Amino acid sequence: MPQLEIVNLKASYGGQTVLEDINMAVEKGETISLIGPSGSGKSTLLRVLTGLLPPISGHVILDGKKIDYRNKAQVQELRRHMAIVFQQYNLFQNMSVMKNVTIAPIKIRGRDKKEVIEYATHLLERVGLADKHDAYPDELSGGQKQRVAIARALALRPDIILLDEVTAALDPELVNEVLDVVRLMASQGMTMFIVSHEMAFVREVSAKVVFMASGHVVEVGTPEQIFDNPTQQRTKDFVGKIL
Ligand code: ADP
Numbered sequence: 001m002p003q004l005e006i007v008n009l010k011a012s013y014g015g016q017t018v019l020e021d022i023n024m025a026v027e028k029g030e031t032i033s034l035i036g037p038s039g040s041g042k043s044t045l046l047r048v049l050t051g052l053l054p055p056i057s058g059h060v061i062l063d064g065k066k067i068d069y070r071n072k073a074q075v076q077e078l079r080r081h082m083a084i085v086f087q088q089y090n091l092f093q094n095m096s097v098m099k100n101v102t103i104a105p106i107k108i109r110g111r112d113k114k115e116v117i118e119y120a121t122h123l124l125e126r127v128g129l130a131d132k133h134d135a136y137p138d139e140l141s142g143g144q145k146q147r148v149a150i151a152r153a154l155a156l157r158p159d160i161i162l163l164d165e166v167t168a169a170l171d172p173e174l175v176n177e178v179l180d181v182v183r184l185m186a187s188q189g190m191t192m193f194i195v196s197h198e199m200a201f202v203r204e205v206s207a208k209v210v211f212m213a214s215g216h217v218v219e220v221g222t223p224e225q226i227f228d229n230p231t232q233q234r235t236k237d238f239v240g241k242i243l
């Protein structure tokens with residue numbers, strides 16, 4: 001049984017359809033990368049999957065359980081399983097790194113404070129920030145801030161993590177320290193959706209690459225299929241331009 005099935009999702013903004021006929025099955029531990037031109041609907045799909053944007057129609061099946069987006073309790077349940085990290089880290093400026101990572105699990109999820117801090121300590125070590133617990137965001141580099149944002153997402157203990165262009169705002173020399181953290185998560189069996197322009201990285205970590213254009217899934221395949229042997233003309237054009 002797939003961990004997540006996406007069934008006929010359709011989404012729009014103000015009456016304009018921006019996603020249609022989205023179908024996909026994701027196995028536990030898989031890394032799925034969404035690629036495609038700007039405006040093709042990648043971020044919108046991630047927003048729908050995390051329950052931030054209600055779709056017009058369609059549904060997802062999480063661990064065999066159908067999520068009806070019209071049912072608030074079910075959307076809340078979906079959101080508990082997902083964590084999304086954006087290009088803009090959106091850290092709380094007035095809180096230490098440790099507080100940034102622990103506040104939601106403690107205050108929103110009501111988890112045991114000691115246990116949350118212990119887990120956050122472990123996560124900050126994993127993202128290479130063991131010495132930054134007491135630092136404030138404005139004392140950190142962009143790469144460090146983004147690693148805090150990733151630790152903060154992981155602290156929620158999501159089953160699926162969604163990364164929307166998490167390195168796009170970083171100076172080139174800081175990109176790799178963040179990609180290293182994502183690589184580590186992939187190797188440890190986290191289920192992930194990745195939107196990234198780092199094509200060498202996408203090729204390396206993805207089980208499947210989904211090429212999207214104009215709100216549709218055009219082609220899905222292994223990195224080799226999509227980058228080396230695409231079957232659809234639109235995929236060929238896109239891949240030809242970026243490689
Ligand atoms: P991508 O992430 O692939 O660049 P998006 O999902 O951001 O694409 O956008 C898909 C389409 O939806 C685009 O046409 C974009 O202009 C439109 N769109 C995105 N966000 C909004 C919004 N908040 N309001 C209206 N239209 C939006």
Ligand code: MG
Pocket residue numbers: 042043044164
């Ligand atoms: Mg986007």
